[in-house]
Amino acid sequence: MQMIHGVTIEPSNPYKNQDVSISYDGLLKQSGADCIYLHYGVDDWQNTSTVEMMRLPSGNFQAVVKGSADYELNFCFHDSAMNWDNNNGIDWAIRVF
Numbered sequence: 001m002q003m004i005h006g007v008t009i010e011p012s013n014p015y016k017n018q019d020v021s022i023s024y025d026g027l028l029k030q031s032g033a034d035c036i037y038l039h040y041g042v043d044d045w046q047n048t049s050t051v052e053m054m055r056l057p058s059g060n061f062q063a064v065v066k067g068s069a070d071y072e073l074n075f076c077f078h079d080s081a082m083n084w085d086n087n088n089g090i091d092w093a094i095r096v097f
Helices: none
Strands: 002-004 009-012 020-024 036-042 046-052 061-066 072-078 092-095
Touching: 009 092, 020 036, 020 072, 036 061, 046 061
Parallel strands: none
Antiparallel strands: 002 009, 009 020, 020 061, 036 046, 036 072, 072 092
């Protein structure tokens, strides 16, 4: 498990096509967002998709996506008002093996 700026990724070093759980407890949640969306792509933001994250009993948000990348899964978050959390402009990226 890896945690970076309110984001928990499990497994932290996924294999290609493995399910990746991404949990969010970041700025948007802390600001009171009622729903959070995961915006993600692979290998430098190719094949982008957006999914609504599920609110957990803890109050955090979670989504599970396939690590269908050749080398990298890229992602960031937004709320229903289109306020974005992009990790101070650098987004999030995890290596896929």
